[in-house]
Amino acid sequence: MHEVLLTLGFGLVTASILSLSAVAFTLEYAVTKVANLAHGEILTIGAYAAYLVHQSTGSVLLAALGAAVAGGALALVMHITVIDRFVRRGVGTMSTLIATLGISFVIQNVLVIIFGAANVAYTIPQGAPQQVGPFLWTPVEEEILISAIAITAVLYVIITYTKFGKALRAVAQNRELARVTGINARLVAAATWFLAGLVAGYAGFILAESVGTFTPFFGFSFFLITLTAAVAGGLGKPFSTLAGSIIVGIALEFTGGYISASYELAFAFAILALVILVRPRGLFTNARRTVFE
């Protein structure tokens, strides 16, 4: 039992990182109906930005902020220069998907030019694992958990209670109807991508913290798991995605712990394929909803 709880504890950490990344991805999809294959690169940029800031200031807090801002900026630029243009031009979803693949390629290699392809290590000390109830976490992992919960709570408040959040939900459900009620869908989409970028950039930072090292390609490899969580929960629905992420994150930790860590991705795909084949719209669509959508 002790083992199970420990694994559950680690699973929660993975789930926290995953949920931030997946919710950001699903927000991007929600307002533009574009599956952004370059999403992983937003995390990567976040990791690098945090690294730079930490190197120059030594402050973890500033590093985290730097990661978020860098992520937000990248997402916004991506949206304005490519995605929004494609959407308004009526370019098909498949073609836009291919374009995001190209963008992903470009960003990864720009990072290679700037930083080199080698591993970059964070020098942020993890701290010693502490016993918290039945779980064993390092201080950094505790920060990750708490910050993820906090950010999710803030997102929930924004999406549910603010005017912007309502506009976001409207655009996500029916872009034309939203416009008909006077909402400027383009502006809302751009702002949402910025918000998603902030969250994803921060997710990149905590992912790199938790793994310890990263390269220009590490966001892309995490992306498949993100994709699994987002599709499993339901593309475009932030809170189902959250639920999906928690389940996938914990499931991965258990399969990793009890079978083999290196097959993580294989299991992620198995889950993904299963979900898409059985319920392409996600596990939670049409389910009885609670306070979470």
Added chain:
Amino acid sequence: MSNEVAALSVEGLTGGYGGPPIIEQVSLNAHRGAITAIVGPNGAGKSTLLKAIAGLIRPAAGRIFVEGKEVTGQPTESLVRRGIAYVPQVENVFPDLTVRENLDMGGYVRKSGVRERIEQLFVLFPDLRASAHRRASTLSGGQRTMLALARGLMIDPAVLILDEPSAGLSPRFRSLIWERIEQIRSTNVAVVIVEQNTRETLRHAQWAYVLVLGRNRLEGTGSDLLEDEEVVDLYVGRLS
């Protein structure tokens, strides 16, 4: 008809979806406190006309005026601020939002008075008050239409554009809808409506336009057109 400036005035509107124009040189006027109907056989371009007026389609030619001010070419989101409320035929509510949230959404551009307006609309649509916290997707077809109407009314519009509100509804709901539309009309809104049930529509309309193949064909008071043989023929086919 009153002689005041028309709430909505359309001149020579021509447009379509990118290919050949669906409507050509269409003109109409709608006044506050009146129901202005647009009828005609299928393929006449009635829905396209409404979308063009609502700013969802950019007209290739023609002009649109709201309360005397020109608004031609402005996108939908700006027209809402000018007082045009458009209620589409399908997908006219946000399915995952509650009734109250839908109405809230309708009041998005309001600077103030959203709560009060919702209260007023609950008086007009008591059914909606009862289901205020239900998700729109769980409502019946008729209730959804009521919600869509109410959503449009949130901005206190000068012009309310309705695209086949009673489509697919039972006769009971159809008469309920017409009751509401009458009430809306009496609050000095200009109602522009396209409907399948031509006779019913002409019975309620103060003024009506008959559109055929994208062009104006006839116009007149509702009761006049109701008697007009030509209208019957247009539908069941001697003339075309």
Added chain:
Amino acid sequence: MIQYFVSILTEGAIFGIMALGLNVIWGWSGDFDLSYYGYVALGAYMTLVLTIGQPTPPAEYILGLQLPYLVALLGAMLSSALLGLIIGLIALRHLRGIYFSIVTLGAVYVLYVMAGQYVPLFDGYNGLFGLYNPMGAALGLDFYTYPYFFLGFSLLIFILVFIFMARVSGSRFGLALRTLREDESAAAAFGRDIYQLKLKAYVLGAACGGLAGGLFAAYLSAFNPSAWSPIEAIVLYSAVLVGGRGNIKGVILGVAIMIVFIQESTRFLPGVPGYPAIIPAAREIVIGAVLVLFIRFRPQGLLPERRYVDRAPRDRVQPGVDALSPPASGTLDRPALPPLLATEVAPETQVREPLAQDRPVVSTSLPAILVVTGLYKHFGGVAAVDGCSFQAPKGQVTGLIGPNGAGKSTAIDLISGFKLPDAGTIVFEDAAIQGLPPHRISRLGLIRTFQTPREWPALTVLENVIMARWDPKREALWRGMVGPGRVQRATSKAELDLARAILAELALDKVSNERAGNLSGGQKRLVEFARIRMAAPQLVILDEPMGGVNPVLGERMAVAIEGFIAAGTSVIIVEHNLPFIERVAQHVIVMSQGAVIAAGPFESLRSNQSVIDAYLGEVTA
């Protein structure tokens, strides 16, 4: 120096084979398959484990059979084909578009991880090596002459694959594949089994990838995960995109530009001291940027898919009485209609006993070609079709009219197999067809059109007409590949003449070489009519053919419909344009609110009060 060119050309040939395989799946079948590079990798791995000897510890890998290289290549192709079959069976059943791409992306990622992590398979990240100069010893070649031999060998294989693909491209199978890409619904309506066709193409592409992989392994003499990170595969996709999807010469051009030219031209740039990774990274940036720009501004590529231009001189075709007479029965293989297909009815369809009120209104004494009884279909509580029953007499034009929302289109979807009825029976020429998929119904002789014209846009008008006829013998893949000249071609001379004659009769011969997508709405409708004439079904159901068509074409279309009857095809036509119905229909059925409310000749209906009420609406109290 010469060595350098030899190796570039060899690489070009190998990637050319890869691109040709990807072209089958992405270019012709139209699916953005992200797992393609996995088939290449598997081919490389399998070739290695089949040719090298037993593993010496600590290395671990499967097989190690030391088979001859050519045998290993065959094994590589087969294993990639098998993997393609497995992935295709899963992914192609229900998925298209984004979801298909995501699942295939996941598949290749899993393969990549398995290859790297599961060491007993291919020695994990160390990979396999030791395939030195295959066939070299047998031919007595030394280290210096071998590269020339291998270049020749690779080029030979490349040329063979190219010829093969050229044959497939011009074959009826290739054309059928493209109809799927252009419009699946129309393809199904004309008898194509979508799943089967796509699967065949997918396996073919995968096998091609495996072959290229086998050559690649020999070229590199080794293979490990670093040679195939999924990211690098993007270069292959960009080559196919830039060159021109669907055009075999185009994809070769794409390989030449993206893979050979860009890689090699940057090889000679002076490196930036201290930053060895810059030039390769800059190269990949260019490739990524090219991908984005091309997909936006030139998605068809530099050499777009070519259309077949029919060069037959027009004055050889004599439109007239001969063209109107039905084709000799010998040229049409009509399958004998099976008796009541009780076993084929899908379990979801409940066939309830027809009730008294379901008995269809019989207004003529002609035999019925279609009998619909008690058809019922609901969507979320609303009955779109509610106990609909009618008969369509053979050899006549039956109009199906009614106000918007009457359920006419849904009824058509149910009859033609595009939707499953909740209850009711549909009997076509004494065979029960409810529950059958659309392509089966089509093959039985019932073809339908759609509310919007569904031509195959990238195909020419002539190609559209030729492909209207489902020809199972000619459309088989092997026919396209290996049949001798006459047999391999997409169509016979007789069929071609017939197609030309039909087009002339409909006054479309001047546009026969135009891509169908470039025509006006009315012309597209006429092309659809030409397709019907070509397919010569027993029954055609036209779904609002006058929709969006300029009324001046009305007479032409009416004549075309009369041509159907003369050719032995019964017609059911759904229309809102009532004067048109009056012009063409002998028998009219009126639907309202999901059921039939009246039937008979048009004149009698015009004064029928319930019909007028249905159209103009009842006045509620």
